[in-house]
Amino acid sequence: xxxxxxxxxxxxxxxxxxxxxxxxxxxxxxxxxxxxxxxxxxxxxxxxxxxxxxxxxxxxxxxxxxxxxxxxxxxxxxxxxxxxxxxxxxxxxxxxxxxxxxxxxxxxxxx
Amino acid sequence: xxxxxxxxxxxxxxxxxxxxxxxxxxxxxxxxxxxxxxxxxxxxxxxxxxxxxxxxxxxxxxxxxxxxxxxxxxxxxxxxxxxxxxxxxxxxxxxxxxxxxxxxxxxxxxxxxxxx
Numbered sequence: 001x002x003x004x005x006x007x008x009x010x011x012x013x014x015x016x017x018x019x020x021x022x023x024x025x026x027x028x029x030x031x032x033x034x035x036x037x038x039x040x041x042x043x044x045x046x047x048x049x050x051x052x053x054x055x056x057x058x059x060x061x062x063x064x065x066x067x068x069x070x071x072x073x074x075x076x077x078x079x080x081x082x083x084x085x086x087x088x089x090x091x092x093x094x095x096x097x098x099x100x101x102x103x104x105x106x107x108x109x110x111x
Numbered sequence: 112x113x114x115x116x117x118x119x120x121x122x123x124x125x126x127x128x129x130x131x132x133x134x135x136x137x138x139x140x141x142x143x144x145x146x147x148x149x150x151x152x153x154x155x156x157x158x159x160x161x162x163x164x165x166x167x168x169x170x171x172x173x174x175x176x177x178x179x180x181x182x183x184x185x186x187x188x189x190x191x192x193x194x195x196x197x198x199x200x201x202x203x204x205x206x207x208x209x210x211x212x213x214x215x216x217x218x219x220x221x222x223x224x225x226x227x
Binding site: 030042088096 | 142144146148152153154155156159161166167200202206209212214215216217218220221223
């Protein structure tokens with residue numbers, strides 16, 4: 001099956017710093033989402049981004065589908081950004097969309 | 112428009128007991144997924160429903176696990192004869208029509224299971 005790797009696995013940032021998280025996938029996909037899992041376990045949708053670039057406030061994401069990677073940028077980080085960031089790739093097989101999650105990046109933002 | 116709702120949020124059960132989780136997807140979402148997540152890991156796919164039809168089951172879903180989605184609305188996930196290895200968070204997600212951002216999946220808050 002498709003492999004989804006994220007890097008770095010762990011990241012500690014000082015509040016106010018910027019960071020880039022990466023998601024590599026091993027095969028062609030139809031779409032990609034980024035999620036933030038907060039300390040209570042809730043997976044929050046950040047971006048649906050099969051290709052191109054999107055921005056939402058301090059966050060932005062870029063997917064280069066032909067090169068099989070996506071990047072999530074966090075600028076001016078805040079302590080509330082702490083948690084685990086997952087990318088999830090979707091691909092159609094057997095008539096429906098299968099969604100596979102990456103390994104995650106655990107982010108800790110310290111004051 | 113409410114989000115995906117899961118119940119119960121937390122369940123502690125003794126080994127060997129049966130447990131059932133319920134998921135209410137976002138209204139009019141005809142696609143529903145169940146995932147399992149253990150500490151330090153990403154969510155792993157368990158099963159998928161399109162309306163009331165269960166179209167895919169992961170090999171992670173042993174014979175002790177069963178899922179239903181009667182009438183294509185809410186779904187239940189039952190675990191029989193629970194084992195300590197079943198301790199995990201069980202996540203439900205739904206998505207609307209296929210195509211474009213209709214492929215976006217939305218997760219509930221999860222149901223934490225602890226088997227003692």
